[in-house]
Amino acid sequence: MDLLTGEMNSVAREIDKALGALLPPVEDYEAEVFEAMRYALLAGGKRLRPFLVLASTALFDVPIERARRAACALECVHTYSLVHDDLPCMDDDDMRRGKPTTHKKFGEATAVLAGDALLTLAFEILSDEATHHDPKVRADLVLALAQAAGAHGMVGGQMIDMLAETTSLDIGAVTRLQQMKTGALIRFAVDAGAIMGHATTDQKHALHNYAYDLGLAFQITDDLLDVEGSAEELGKAVGKDDKKETFVSLLGVERARMQANMLAEQAVIHMDHFDEKAELLRLLPHFVINRRS
């Protein structure tokens, strides 16, 4: 196993453990919403966003206990977005990562509530003193995550994505959609490093540009996998998006792959601002575009 894969696996295990500890089961009438939150949160996954938080905070030697909390908060928001996106009134997905989706397992009402509670929990985690002794850092993390996740960020992107089923978008609109829908949280991941690490303006810009390119490369690869992949490999329905314009439908497979490669190269170059501590961040973009699921 190479350095990056080993590190990513180790982060995934560490984050699973931290998420489980942040959200112990409760034994009261409201137990079911906690069960649904845990079910959605502990369903595995690559934990790419937490990995990015840990890798970017490591640039600035932020203590790992603090970095881990920010990573968990971000994963709560990512998970809530999956739970709500899977709902019958949204993408209507029955399976995710080879398991029934949260509403299939717990019912729709509980899934809505579990998503709401996970989003809320993210802000509870970030604003708690345990995340950072400096309240300015805590407030800045909350602000950055709220902006990334809200109607000008992820939720707005999801709104456009729904519209895309009936409206034909051009490459500019699809890029904007994806930079909102998936890019915004990926940018928050490295912003968290910059905020907690008191980065310089140059460092902030470098991390932001890195995340911008990485996020787009990630999404183009997702579109490529959706065309090429099999349902088994991805653990979810394939080809569902074929009414919608994607990077692949607009650029074709070859140009889309070239674009993803170029963005990955570019992301690596942005890391020239940092020393050898950025090694994992330099390896990640090529992992992202070469992944099989």
Place this chain on the structure above:
Amino acid sequence: MDLLTGEMNSVAREIDKALGALLPPVEDYEAEVFEAMRYALLAGGKRLRPFLVLASTALFDVPIERARRAACALECVHTYSLVHDDLPCMDDDDMRRGKPTTHKKFGEATAVLAGDALLTLAFEILSDEATHHDPKVRADLVLALAQAAGAHGMVGGQMIDMLAETTSLDIGAVTRLQQMKTGALIRFAVDAGAIMGHATTDQKHALHNYAYDLGLAFQITDDLLDVEGSAEELGKAVGKDDKKETFVSLLGVERARMQANMLAEQAVIHMDHFDEKAELLRLLPHFVINRRS
């Protein structure tokens, strides 16, 4: 018109204006989610929670521009909870305040997203420097609101409320349910005053106890109105909750009314900790139990 009614009307107008300004319409593909957020947020209502924020911050001479932002954040959370609670998979309500509910007007998917975005916006507002110059106050407001709104607070209460349709709860369980479902946000309203005003521990406790009693009195009155009211007066379906245990079904009309009166008296007494600045807070409990809608 008496002092309190005049003040409440004036606060309601002020908050409507502030909410509209915080959420200007946008003209891009994601416009619809902003329209739905504005539709839900600007549907009127008594603005009781914002009023409580303004009245409790006024005890400590917190500047009105700051208090107003905290009040708006709270109203965003309250509104999101109504939008999600009205969904077909939850209470399945078609009308609210005499108008179609958000999902009836914009569709379910947009309503889910608008609710998500309103919740997120609340934390964006609180963590912004414009709400308070001291980042400790901003972080504390975020933490208090997240705790009030999350699975140990409002969302947990909503979970129990759903369960109550099939499980028979006793008076203790119904009280706990309501202290979570509606009480938690009412307590946050006065906590906001205490946090922004750097209240003493005694003052914090007095405000907390006040909100505890007021919240319960409010809910008992709601249950009484549900039994007595007509659909026209309330602008929503009446008698929908008759499968569920309520304060009225458990205590009977007369004892429920006595209980609400007693709680209102008690709430007023908690205000003995404050001077004449608490006048509006002293008048509010009796308004709450004597309201007709």
